[in-house]
Amino acid sequence: MDWRSVKFDWNRARAFLVTAEEGSLSAAARALGMTQPTLGRQVDALEEELGVVLFERAGRGLVLTPSGLELLDQVRRMGEAATGVSLTASGQTQSVEGSIRITASEIEALTLLPPIIAKLRCEAPGINIEVLGSNVAADLRRREADIAIRSFRPTEPELIAKKISESTARLFASSDYLDRLGRPVTLEKVNGADFIGYEPPDTFVHSLNEMVGLSVSRTNLKVISPSTAMHWELVKLGVGLSVIPDRLGDAEHGVERVLDGVAKPLVFPTWLTTHRELNTSRRVRFVFDFLADELAVPAATSTPAKKPRR
Known part of the structure; x- marks a missing residue:
């Protein structure tokens, strides 16, 4: 069938697209913010309008039929194309009022962005801000966010x-935990410590050994x-060691750098990213430049302040 000759409702087409991408009506309904029966009716109406079956059931999910696969492309x-039109329209606005979505890693969204926002x-005050704090990078091309703060x-x-800048992170632990560990002064002593790991754990272990110089x-x-x-939170409670941004660890009483001057810090950049067309918007340009100025402010010091032991 030549799908280009078929005229159909875009809302139904969008319902079909999201259902195909999500793999089930329930997941697609959540993604679109509508009820599952409403979404199901839109997909059914599209199938009836085209005179083809687009999905077949497979367990609790749906799989595309050959006709569905052909239509999907x-x-x-x-x-x-619709996203491109939206981007162009958003990019041409000259108002600094309206909404903007900023995405950043979880820890930056919690500790770095609040005073800036x-x-x-x-x-x-005319700008409404939505913050998406997640360690999964949002897709700016699909308008999941307008501006991203990223480390790549x-x-x-x-x-x-x-x-914008480069920051450092290193191993931190609570003073209490270091006391229990015997206050190690060599990498070999730290190799026997308890660690709080990231996923995937094997990658985290490899990074510790390769970049910090440990053998854990x-x-x-x-x-x-x-x-x-x-x-x-677990580091502050004395559960073990973990890699924490210096700006957090150095400012917290009862938390210390581990093997300061012996273990190598991790260095990571801060990149501010936006869509090329959105960057022609006064609102996005204003927020982009504002974030760039605020994020470029260096930490108060690169040397840990003297903190009283508990």
């Missing part, structure tokens, strides 16, 4: 990025979590 291109709200440079040609194994990981905020 066409509808996906329609979705990309408070200042931004004072300077531009994007490679997509549609995106533009500005390197997965058996050292007593707690594993993808959440940096969880790591930070």
